[in-house]
Amino acid sequence: xxxxxxxxxxxxxxxxxxxxxxxxxxxxxxxxxxxxxxxxxxxxxxxxxxxxxxxxxxxxxxxxxxxxxxxxxxxxxxxxxxxxxxxxxxxxxxxxxxxxxxxxxxxxxxxxxxxxxxxxxxxxxxxxxxxxxxxxxxxxxxxxxxxxxxxxxxxxxxxxxxxxxxxxxxxxxxxxxxxxxxxxxxxxxxxxxx
Numbered sequence: 001x002x003x004x005x006x007x008x009x010x011x012x013x014x015x016x017x018x019x020x021x022x023x024x025x026x027x028x029x030x031x032x033x034x035x036x037x038x039x040x041x042x043x044x045x046x047x048x049x050x051x052x053x054x055x056x057x058x059x060x061x062x063x064x065x066x067x068x069x070x071x072x073x074x075x076x077x078x079x080x081x082x083x084x085x086x087x088x089x090x091x092x093x094x095x096x097x098x099x100x101x102x103x104x105x106x107x108x109x110x111x112x113x114x115x116x117x118x119x120x121x122x123x124x125x126x127x128x129x130x131x132x133x134x135x136x137x138x139x140x141x142x143x144x145x146x147x148x149x150x151x152x153x154x155x156x157x158x159x160x161x162x163x164x165x166x167x168x169x170x171x172x173x174x175x176x177x178x179x180x181x182x183x184x185x186x187x188x189x190x191x192x193x194x
Contacts, residue, residue, distance in 0.1 A: 009058070013038055013099055018171030020092075022102065022136065024179075031106040039098045044143050044165040045113040046089035050131075051105035053084040060098030066090050067116065089114050108135055113142045115153075119160030125152040134179050136172035143167060 012025065013036060020043055022035040032054070039062075046067055055064060057080040064074045064082050067089040074082050076098070084090050084102075089112075092100070110131040115124045125146055129138040143165050146152050153162040 009036065009099075009101075012036055017174055019043075019094075019169045020139075021171065021175050023175070025101070029106070032103040033106045034101045034103050037100050037102070039092055039094045039100060041166065041169045042093045043091040044167060044170065045115055045139075045146075046091045048087055048089040048112045048114065049084070049104070050086055050109045050111070052086045053105075054103040055082040055084055055092070056080075056101040056103070057082065058099040058101065060094060060096045062092060062094035062096070062098050064090050064092055067114070107131060111135065111138075113139065115146060115162060117155035117158060117160050118162055119155060120158040122155055122157045124155055124162055134176045136179070137176040140170070140172040140176070143170075 009025075012023065016023065016036065016038040019037065019039040019041050021037050023037070025034045025036050034056075039060075046065075057076045057078060059078050060076075062076045064076065064084070066072060066074075069085070069088050069090075074080075076082070092098070108131055111129045112126050113129065114126045116122065117124050127142040127145070129135065129142065147164045147167075150161070153164070154160075155162070
């Protein structure tokens with residue numbers, strides 16, 4: 001299916017496989033690019049990007065949590081636009097299923113995924129992602145490494161062990177496979193398609 005500069009966001013949302021899919025919505029070369037996700041579970045990590053990002057909250061309720069910022073969280077309601085500053089770790093925590101767009105730079109650039117101790121809030125682990133290829137593949141690899149390395153999940157300050165990440169609603173390997181042939185979404189239903 002050919003993509004156009006218009007798309008049916010509700011039809012595209014029905015095609016989401018899991019939480020945090022981040023499907024590119026428009027043709028390659030649009031900067032910033034809107035990425036669509038239907039999120040049902042807490043984001044499995046905090047994400048810090050070298051570029052500013054913008055979250056557009058289209059439905060559901062939840063919040064964005066921040067680290068290393070003056071604001072700890074922002075409660076989300078339909079129609080909210082939330083600025084996610086470059087270098088500031090943030091994560092999405094839905095209370096109900098959420099429909100969201102994230103506007104990100106093209107190309108996506110270096111990002112860092114971070115985890116914090118549930119006992120004392122110290123930083124446990126950070127993994128820098130190089131900004132090349134399909135980000136979903138890099139997210140999956142970072143989460144898998146975190147889950148399989150007990151030392152990465154154990155706090156050096158208080159010895160609390162971070163629980164393994166629940167990735168049951170995350171479908172990044174499938175999303176990455178679908179995006180692998182073309183770096184942008186080719187199977188989205190666009191406006192005017194039947």
